[in-house]
Amino acid sequence: MAGHRDVFINCPFDAEYRVFFWAIVFVVSRSGFQARCALETDDSSENRFERICKIISECRYGIHDISRTELDRKSRLPRFNMPLELGLFLGAKRFGADAQKQKRCVVLDKHRYRFQKYVSDISGQDIHSHGGTLKKLIEEVAMWLRAQSRDPKVPGGRKIAEEFESFRRKIPRICGSRKIEPDELTFGDYTEMVVEYIAVSLRQAR
Amino acid sequence: MWPNMGAMKTKAATSTKRTALARKAARKVAKGLPAKLRHRPAYQVVAKTYDGVSILRPKTRPKHFTSKQIRKAIIEVENAASD
Numbered sequence: 001m002a003g004h005r006d007v008f009i010n011c012p013f014d015a016e017y018r019v020f021f022w023a024i025v026f027v028v029s030r031s032g033f034q035a036r037c038a039l040e041t042d043d044s045s046e047n048r049f050e051r052i053c054k055i056i057s058e059c060r061y062g063i064h065d066i067s068r069t070e071l072d073r074k075s076r077l078p079r080f081n082m083p084l085e086l087g088l089f090l091g092a093k094r095f096g097a098d099a100q101k102q103k104r105c106v107v108l109d110k111h112r113y114r115f116q117k118y119v120s121d122i123s124g125q126d127i128h129s130h131g132g133t134l135k136k137l138i139e140e141v142a143m144w145l146r147a148q149s150r151d152p153k154v155p156g157g158r159k160i161a162e163e164f165e166s167f168r169r170k171i172p173r174i175c176g177s178r179k180i181e182p183d184e185l186t187f188g189d190y191t192e193m194v195v196e197y198i199a200v201s202l203r204q205a206r
Numbered sequence: 207m208w209p210n211m212g213a214m215k216t217k218a219a220t221s222t223k224r225t226a227l228a229r230k231a232a233r234k235v236a237k238g239l240p241a242k243l244r245h246r247p248a249y250q251v252v253a254k255t256y257d258g259v260s261i262l263r264p265k266t267r268p269k270h271f272t273s274k275q276i277r278k279a280i281i282e283v284e285n286a287a288s289d
Contacts (some may be wrong), residue, residue, distance in 0.1 A: 005249055005262060006265075029261060029262070029264075030255075030259070030261075031259065032259045032260050032261065032262065033262070034249065034262045034264065034265055035264065036265060040265060040266040041266075151259070153257050153258040153259050154259055155257060155259075170280075170283050170284075170287070173283045173286075174276070174279050174280055174283050177279040177282055177283065178270065178271050178275065178276065178279050180270050180271075184270070185270070186266075186268070186269045186270070187266055188264065188266035188267050188268045188269055189268040189269055189270050189271065189276075191264035191265075191266060191268075192264055192266075192267075192268040192271075192273060192276055193268075193276050193280070194264075195252050195261055195262070195263065195264055196252070196273060196276050196277045196280055197280050198253070198255060198261050199252050199253035199261055199277070200277060200280045200281055200284060201280070201284055202253075202255040202256055202257075203253055203254075203255065203256065
């Protein structure tokens, strides 16, 4: 059953993309949704693919960034996880039961029509571009979520981008006071930090 | 006086069968309902922002600290920044 506030985030999880991933999670929480992704459980006894399928089935919304097309430095091969998970999401919507048919997603790439060269089968979809910049990515995701929520109270992309920048500057200090490095944060740690930060700082701002 | 084990076993079996039937009936009812009326997962609201957006509790629990500990750390950093 699709959770009507659950958002599945499908993007790279490496150090290079980390800030972008953090920004997406921030936007999702700030817009009144719940961020979900493949990193949320750390159980080796569970099959990763099964876990991803379960999370996708529970999420009504999906944010898919398929911009990572570069070859892996070591293996010299591209990563196919993002297109695979996008395919799963679209498949669930196409072939799933009534609740699954209500799924909505946004697909992001660096440039608007670049994807047609590597996943031409989705050329009928409206793809959003972020140009590889954090600000544009936040704006695109925030505006899409705002439209999905149909809630005029949800702030626009520029406002959320400012709030994220302010939060991002404080992450090392917040982590420092808990004697942990930012790159050691788990998905659960980071989402909890985001939610508590919004609860504290945006309540204080009144 | 020994309890009538045969009767008890029959009673237990009937009860299990009834529960299974009740569950099956509930599933059937849920299947027939429109998607909007079916069960939705409950969300816990952590706070409301100054602009009225409800912030939801994450599905995943933190590993390296508790909610209280991280909130305390954030308040300290926020207070230090405003000083």
